[in-house]
Amino acid sequence: METGGNSLPSGPDGVKRKVSYFYDPEVGNYYYGQGHAMKPHRIRMTHALLAHYGLLQHMQVLKPTPARDRDLCKFHADDYVNFLRAITPETQQDQLRLLKRFNVGEDCPVFDGLYAFCQTYAGGSVGGALKLNQGGCDIAINWAGGLHHAKKCEASGFCYVNDIVLGILELLKVHERVLYVDIDIHHGDGVEEAFYTTDRVMTVSFHKFGDYFPGTGDIRDIGYGKGKYYSLNVPLDDGIDDESYQSLFKPIIGKVMEVYRPGAVVLQCGADSLSGDRLGCFNLSIKGHAECVRFIRSFNVPLLLVGGGGYTIRNVARCWCYETGVALGIEVDDKMPQHEYYEYFGPDYNLHVAPSNMENKNSRPLLDEIRERLLDYLSKLQHAPSAQFQERPPDTQLLEDDEDQDDGDDRWDRDSDMDSDDDRKALPGRVKREYIESEPKNLAPTMMAIDEPSIKVEQDNSNKSSDQHTDMNS
Numbered sequence: 001m002e003t004g005g006n007s008l009p010s011g012p013d014g015v016k017r018k019v020s021y022f023y024d025p026e027v028g029n030y031y032y033g034q035g036h037a038m039k040p041h042r043i044r045m046t047h048a049l050l051a052h053y054g055l056l057q058h059m060q061v062l063k064p065t066p067a068r069d070r071d072l073c074k075f076h077a078d079d080y081v082n083f084l085r086a087i088t089p090e091t092q093q094d095q096l097r098l099l100k101r102f103n104v105g106e107d108c109p110v111f112d113g114l115y116a117f118c119q120t121y122a123g124g125s126v127g128g129a130l131k132l133n134q135g136g137c138d139i140a141i142n143w144a145g146g147l148h149h150a151k152k153c154e155a156s157g158f159c160y161v162n163d164i165v166l167g168i169l170e171l172l173k174v175h176e177r178v179l180y181v182d183i184d185i186h187h188g189d190g191v192e193e194a195f196y197t198t199d200r201v202m203t204v205s206f207h208k209f210g211d212y213f214p215g216t217g218d219i220r221d222i223g224y225g226k227g228k229y230y231s232l233n234v235p236l237d238d239g240i241d242d243e244s245y246q247s248l249f250k251p252i253i254g255k256v257m258e259v260y261r262p263g264a265v266v267l268q269c270g271a272d273s274l275s276g277d278r279l280g281c282f283n284l285s286i287k288g289h290a291e292c293v294r295f296i297r298s299f300n301v302p303l304l305l306v307g308g309g310g311y312t313i314r315n316v317a318r319c320w321c322y323e324t325g326v327a328l329g330i331e332v333d334d335k336m337p338q339h340e341y342y343e344y345f346g347p348d349y350n351l352h353v354a355p356s357n358m359e360n361k362n363s364r365p366l367l368d369e370i371r372e373r374l375l376d377y378l379s380k381l382q383h384a385p386s387a388q389f390q391e392r393p394p395d396t397q398l399l400e401d402d403e404d405q406d407d408g409d410d411r412w413d414r415d416s417d418m419d420s421d422d423d424r425k426a427l428p429g430r431v432k433r434e435y436i437e438s439e440p441k442n443l444a445p446t447m448m449a450i451d452e453p454s455i456k457v458e459q460d461n462s463n464k465s466s467d468q469h470t471d472m473n474s
Helices: 041-052 078-086 096-101 114-133 163-171 189-194 242-260 286-297 313-328 364-379 405-411 447-451
Strands: 019-022 060-063 139-142 178-182 201-208 231-236 264-268 303-306 399-403 431-435
Touching: 019 114, 019 313, 041 313, 078 114, 114 139, 114 163, 114 303, 139 313, 163 178, 163 189, 163 264, 163 303, 178 242, 189 201, 201 242, 231 242, 231 364, 242 286, 242 364, 264 286, 286 303, 286 313, 303 313
Parallel strands: 019 060, 019 139, 139 303, 178 201, 178 264, 201 231, 264 303
Antiparallel strands: 060 399, 399 431
């Protein structure tokens, strides 16, 4: 009998997927502050749904290793990482100049455990990339990640560390080309900027454009130098629905996969593009949003799924639970099981919510024009650019904890987490520790090394067989 993270056959491809899911029980305890739209508690709500729908038993559940300073500095500036590590709510009044310099303040506040939070969510994305690189899974999931606005030297848009860039840098150690797709309502500016001048990463962002944060992502922004035509932007207006969205997503991503032939894909699944989001203005259903996951999954390419925006937190949890099912090839019931956050989902207690009757400001002629322009950009690409590969850099060293699924329900204090989004109680859990060996060499703290043919990094093969995780179902 097959066990251990292998999904059921799904869709026309009918191929099983092995899924690794990264989750730290502490992540829901971090708190941006009273009234702040970003609530890490939504990750804990998502995990509770996965547990009670029975999806955890179909995946390898891993506690991410916190990213270390040196891991974060593969993209971020040393002084910025040092600042994040040192700043606390108690000391911030003495650091006003640095707060301004690094754009930390109102949108990106200082809160208790800020650096540990960054280490946790970045560790999940880097760990997922490492797991994919080692062939340990077909799909890796880190719903705590996807913080796509963070820049090399500053915080932005609720994001401090860009876990996506760090994950892509890890994937580039094995794959010549990596595709990044972003379905958050906000433009994926931090990731686009990081890889704007290289052809080894293609970025494709579908987002609201026009008097909307962060203000970037014009259809005319297509990359620069070697990266020209390797950044694509799909600017959308209010009220876009499932049909309109897919009329762009499928032909554009289908052509990207055909022409670019990525070795791995990272999909940022920001849920603020759903109908009814507190900060969003799109009108996607959960099934429409998840259709993007289903479509990319169908190409059978190693896939890293990360979270992102999403501010109506009951719908975020619904969405990412359903999309985990899509990754596994399991259709979950609409009727929600009883669990510790059940009251969040009243009055009907269903997984799916109907989109609204808001006006779709994206006319058919406009959508046709956008699609044709982007397909024209893609026609200018050389098929599958070749990368000058040097000796492969060593894998990042990570320690992972394989969650003891037999005790999954025991980790939950059913009386502690229902009252408010701001609940701070820790969740106890028992874990088994496993080690991924090989010490990474220090690389320059910038992604530009991927374009430098002169860089030669000594390869360490000691980790080839080091990641033998104990499966929870065997």
